[in-house]
Amino acid sequence: MSEDTLEAVQVAEPAPFATAGRYQGRFRLVPVVLLATGVAAVIGSWRLGLGELTNPGPGLWPLVVSIAVSISAAILTVIPDIEAYEKWTRRTTLLMGGVLSLVVFILLFTAIGFVVPAFLLLLFWLRVFGEESWRLALTLAGGGTAVFYVGFAVLLGVPFPDDIAAGTITRLIGM
Amino acid sequence: MDAFNNLGLGFSVAFEPMNLLFVFVGVIIGTAIGVLPGLGPTATIALLLPITYTMDATSAVIMLAGIYYGSMYGGTITSVLLRIPGEAASVVTTFDGYQMTKQGRAGPALGISAIGSFIGGTVAIIGLTFLAPLLAQVAVAVGPASYVAIMVLGLFLVTSLGTGSTMKSLCMAAIGLLLSTVGQDPITGTARFTFGIPSLLGGFDFVAIAMGLFGVGQLLHSLERTEKAQAITTKIKNIWPSRKDFRDSSGAIARGSLLGFVIGVLPGGGGVISSLASYALEKRRAKDPSRFGKGAIEGVAGPETANNASSTSAFIPLLILGIPSNVVLAMLYGALLLQGITPGPSLIEDRPDIFWGVIASMYIGNVMLVILNIPLIGIFIQMLRVRTGILATFALMVVMVGVYSINNNPFDMWVVLIFGVFGWIMIKTGFDPGPLVLAFILGPILERSFRQSMLISDGSFGIFVTDPISATIFGALAVSLTYSFISRRRRVKAAQTLSRVSVDAK
Numbered sequence: 141m142s143e144d145t146l147e148a149v150q151v152a153e154p155a156p157f158a159t160a161g162r163y164q165g166r167f168r169l170v171p172v173v174l175l176a177t178g179v180a181a182v183i184g185s186w187r188l189g190l191g192e193l194t195n196p197g198p199g200l201w202p203l204v205v206s207i208a209v210s211i212s213a214a215i216l217t218v219i220p221d222i223e224a225y226e227k228w229t230r231r232t233t234l235l236m237g238g239v240l241s242l243v244v245f246i247l248l249f250t251a252i253g254f255v256v257p258a259f260l261l262l263l264f265w266l267r268v269f270g271e272e273s274w275r276l277a278l279t280l281a282g283g284g285t286a287v288f289y290v291g292f293a294v295l296l297g298v299p300f301p302d303d304i305a306a307g308t309i310t311r312l313i314g315m
Numbered sequence: 316m317d318a319f320n321n322l323g324l325g326f327s328v329a330f331e332p333m334n335l336l337f338v339f340v341g342v343i344i345g346t347a348i349g350v351l352p353g354l355g356p357t358a359t360i361a362l363l364l365p366i367t368y369t370m371d372a373t374s375a376v377i378m379l380a381g382i383y384y385g386s387m388y389g390g391t392i393t394s395v396l397l398r399i400p401g402e403a404a405s406v407v408t409t410f411d412g413y414q415m416t417k418q419g420r421a422g423p424a425l426g427i428s429a430i431g432s433f434i435g436g437t438v439a440i441i442g443l444t445f446l447a448p449l450l451a452q453v454a455v456a457v458g459p460a461s462y463v464a465i466m467v468l469g470l471f472l473v474t475s476l477g478t479g480s481t482m483k484s485l486c487m488a489a490i491g492l493l494l495s496t497v498g499q500d501p502i503t504g505t506a507r508f509t510f511g512i513p514s515l516l517g518g519f520d521f522v523a524i525a526m527g528l529f530g531v532g533q534l535l536h537s538l539e540r541t542e543k544a545q546a547i548t549t550k551i552k553n554i555w556p557s558r559k560d561f562r563d564s565s566g567a568i569a570r571g572s573l574l575g576f577v578i579g580v581l582p583g584g585g586g587v588i589s590s591l592a593s594y595a596l597e598k599r600r601a602k603d604p605s606r607f608g609k610g611a612i613e614g615v616a617g618p619e620t621a622n623n624a625s626s627t628s629a630f631i632p633l634l635i636l637g638i639p640s641n642v643v644l645a646m647l648y649g650a651l652l653l654q655g656i657t658p659g660p661s662l663i664e665d666r667p668d669i670f671w672g673v674i675a676s677m678y679i680g681n682v683m684l685v686i687l688n689i690p691l692i693g694i695f696i697q698m699l700r701v702r703t704g705i706l707a708t709f710a711l712m713v714v715m716v717g718v719y720s721i722n723n724n725p726f727d728m729w730v731v732l733i734f735g736v737f738g739w740i741m742i743k744t745g746f747d748p749g750p751l752v753l754a755f756i757l758g759p760i761l762e763r764s765f766r767q768s769m770l771i772s773d774g775s776f777g778i779f780v781t782d783p784i785s786a787t788i789f790g791a792l793a794v795s796l797t798y799s800f801i802s803r804r805r806r807v808k809a810a811q812t813l814s815r816v817s818v819d820a821k
Contacts, residue, residue, distance in 0.1 A: 170744050174486060181493055181508070188507060193774030198500035198507055201762045205492040212486035221480040224745020231539050232743075238535065239736055245715065246728045254716075262708055269538045270704025284709060288716055296369065298720040 167225060171216035178210030238269060253303025254293065259285045318445050325671030329679055334377055334672065337370075338680045341378035345385020346687055350393055350698050351706060355403070356386040357749075358533045360646040361525040362710060364653065365717035372654040373669050377676040379650055380630070383643050384436060384677065387623050388684050391428040392695060395421060395615070404622040407590040411607060411614030418610050422554040427612055428619040429688035430556070431568045435620035436681045438572040439579065439627035443674055447663065451635050454660035459767035460778045462636075464785035466761050469582030469632075469640055471792060474750050484750045487741070491751035494519055495758025502766065514726045521649045523718055523730040524755060528748040530714040531731060532738020534707045551696070554689055556612075564616035567597050571617040575624025580631050582640045589625035590618035627677060634658050634670060637760065642749040645756040 184199075185206055191197025241264050248257035262281035266272045272280070289306065292298045328334060344363075348354045360379055367375035390405035395412035408428065415424040457465075474484035497508045498518030509515040556564075571593045578589040597617040598607045607614050632640045637659035639645040651658050656666060663670045687695075718731045738748050772778035779785045 167744075170740070170746070171486075174490065177490075177493075184508060188505060193769050195774075196502075196766050196769060198503050198505040201765065202493065202496045202507060205489060205496060205758075208489035209486065209493055212482055212489055215482055216486060219482075221483055221745065224480065224483075226743045226745075228743075229539070235535055235539055235739075238538065239732070242531075242711075242715070242732050242735075246725060246732065249715075249719075249728070250725045258712065258716075262712060265708040265711065266705065270702060270708055272702075272704065280705065280708075284712065288712055292716050292720060296720065298716070299723050300719075301725075 167220035167222045168217055171213050171220060174213035175210060175217055178206050178213050181206030182210060234268070238265065241265070250301055252301075253306065254300045255285060255289060255303055255305035258288060317448065321448070321667070321671050322444060322675060324667060325673075325675030326678075328373060328668050328672030329377070329675035333371070334374055334676060335679070337374045337378040338381050338676045339683060341381020342385035342388075342680045342683050342687065344378075345382040345387075346389035346684065346695055347698055348382070349386040349389020349391070349405075350695050351701060354537075354706070354710065355529075355533075356383050356643050357525075357646060358529045358710075359386070360643065360650070361522070361529040362713050362717060364522045364525065364646070364650055365721045367650050368653050368721060372651070372656055372666075373672045375650055375654060376647065376669060376673050379647050380673055380677065381680045383647070384623060384626050384680065385684060387626050388429060388432050388688050389695065391432070391619055392425065392688075392692065393699070395424045395428065396696070397699075403587050404590050404626070405619075406587065407594045407618040408615055410594070411609070411611050414608065414610035415612065415615065420610065422551045423556040423560050423612065424615050425551065425692060426554040426556045426689060427560055427564050427616045429685055429692075431564065431571065431616045431620035432623040432688075433681055433685040434568050435572045435575050435622075435624035436627050436684075437678070439576045439624040440674060440677045440681070442576050443628060443631060443677075447631060447635060447670075447674070450631065451660055451663045454635050457636070457660070457784065458782055459764040459771065460782040461784035461788075462638075462764040463761060463768060464779065464782075464788040465582060465636065466638060466757050466764070468788050468792065469638060470750065470754055470757065472582055473641065473753055480745065483746050487746055487748065488750040488754040491754030492758045492761070494524070494751070495755045496762070501759065501763065514724070519730065519755075520721065520727055521756065522653070522721055523727045524734050525646060525649065525752055526714050526718050527731040527734025528738035528741070528752060531711065531735025532742060532748065534711050534714075535735065535739040536742045537703055538707050540703075551692065554692065560612050564612050566600075567593070567613040567617035568620045570596060570600075571620030572624045575621030576628045578621070579625030579628030579640075582632060582638060587622075589621040593617040593621035630673075634662055634673075635660060637662075639753065639756060642753050645753045648756055 182203060185203035186199060188199030188202065189197040190200045190203060193200075241261060245257050245261045248260075259281050262284050263277055266277040266280055267274065270277070293300050293303075293306070329338065344359065345356065348356065348359045359382055363379070363382070367379060370378070387404060390400060391408055391412070393399045394405040394408040395416055398409045398413040400406045400409055412424045412428070415421060470488050474488050475481045495518070497515055499505065499516055500507055506516060574593050574596065575589040578592060594607075594614060594617060597611075597613045598604050601607065601611070601613065626643075629640050629644055632638045633644045633648060635658075637648075637657060639648040648658060656662070656669065714731060714735075715728060718727045719725065721727060741748050741751075768778050779789060
């Protein structure tokens with residue numbers, strides 16, 4: 141609730157494309173997905189077994205809830221609310237890259253530990269989304285990785301996956 | 316007096332050095348995030364949930380509560396200086412606060428906000444201290460049917476009083492309830508909607524959902540906007556308001572305290588609604604309403620007082636009924652659950668240290684905040700220089716590492732990422748993630764109360780009519796729904812007739 145009021149205030153001017161008829165379809169996309177989810181959940185709840193009102197089965201409550209999802213999504217599909225939609229900008233497309241970088245981060249993190257992927261992720265985000273200079277981005281990414289590693293792995297004792305970078309360093313020091 | 320014994324216990328807990336430190340940390344973080352763009356109290360508490368998991372329960376709640384009411388102070392600063400509300404409840408403050416800044420009166424605007432916030436907060440804590448034990452005695456007798464009604468009312472108010480489309484919010488609340496059914500059925504143990512994934516048997520992790528929707532979603536969205544940090548050129552002087560300022564705003568502060576307190580206790584209350592209500596009240600009472608929007612100090616003092624009073628009194632339904640009335644409190648509720656504590660009527664008996672410790676810490680926190688916000692305000696203004704890109708990048712790393720550290724399981728990182736993308740899409744398409752998270756928290760309690768009611772009543776829905784509390788609530792809901800439906804029909808009809816008339820006239 142809280143943050144969104146803020147959005148609503150800042151994005152008060154209605155998007156100009158909202159009135160164009162041929163774009164109406166896109167406003168129905170999310171409600172249709174929600175409606176499909178609701179209907180699937182109704183079927184799923186039915187299959188779980190409803191039991192009786194005196195002795196409800198596992199599916200009764202989910203059924204009530206998924207009917208509520210279906211009804212509200214159906215209303216939104218018929219009468220789409222187009223006011224609060226934000227425009228799709230070039231930067232939105234850029235952010236898809238940001239999401240992708242997080243996917244790569246999680247995969248790398250599981251495979252080779254925290255240090256290298258964290259440094260790369262911080263560097264990428266600072267440089268691309270923060271638009272910081274190379275020097276500042278490198279410094280912050282390096283420092284940030286160190287602070288996170290010391291804070292979480294050393295001080296809080298979070299067991300990260302085996303780390304190639306930190307492992308090599310400790311082995312070199314240990315030798 | 317019993318209240319004084321209780322408070323004595325509370326203060327003995329709150330004055331423990333560690334707890335004092337955590338109140339301080341909480342209110343500092345709260346003020347800071349109120350100032351910083353892009354991070355609200357909800358996102359911040361979401362980011363910090365995994366860290367509180369390792370802390371002592373009392374300290375954790377003391378700190379998170381400090382963040383919550385601290386952000387109410389901090390959000391004022393940017394509203395007044397830049398016309399950017401740091402958090403939603405401060406939207407109203409931009410109306411007259413920014414005008415005061417333009418007239419060179421930024422100092423008194425900030426000063427009266429801090430003083431009003433302090434008074435409102437303190438009045439509400441005193442109310443909480445004396446009312447809470449009485450209400451807790453009543454609350455023990457509240458049956459499951461009443462619980463169902465109170466929660467339905469809370470969800471309904473959050474969805475209809477929030478901004479944006481009511482239907483969208485209702486849909487999100489329903490999705491939240493649906494998500495909360497994933498996992499094992501609480502009574503029969505049957506796996507529901509787990510799709511054979513063992514990690515889902517325990518249900519979705521609240522922290523992962525909250526961090527995804529509020530943390531990652533909000534961060535992605537804030538990065539999308541390219542606005543640069545704004546430099547503050549205003550010199551802030553005379554922060555202590557003049558005698559005339561005090562005279563002008565004393566009534567607004569007094570009314571704001573009471574109004575805020577009452578609104579905060581209601582399910583769905585707190586924050587924005589109370590500040591809007593106070594602004595409307597002051598404007599209506601004013602001899603010259605046209606001054607409002609042009610730098611009337613009452614228009615700053617009243618709403619700022621009310622939002623602090625309501626954010627404090629909103630702890631009453633949370634701690635006594637175990638029902639969070641807004642999204643930030645839902646996060647606090649989640650934090651308590653993580654600690655193995657279920658807030659409810661018995662909390663005050665079972666864990667008086669937590670209950671009274673948190674309340675006592677609020678007295679201390681409010682004193683700290685007034686000190687932070689009057690003499691030290693310059694330091695917080697400097698924080699406006701932090702660039703969104705840097706802040707978001709590091710916050711994102713906190714999310715990723717934090718969520719992993721809860722169960723040391725990369726699965727939670729995927730959940731966060733997926734919900735983060737959902738959250739981002741929701742913001743872009745005008746769906747409010749707030750009702751979803753609130754409903755997700757309320758879901759299990761709602762289901763349990765519903766099933767209990769059905770067991771008690773032998774499967775008859777009559778229990779919702781015979782139970783006095785639930786009958787009153789559902790009755791009132793039905794009346795207000797019918798009323799709003801009829802008045803909307805009437806408006807539509809009137810508009811149609813009007814257009815027909817104008818067409819005929821041509």
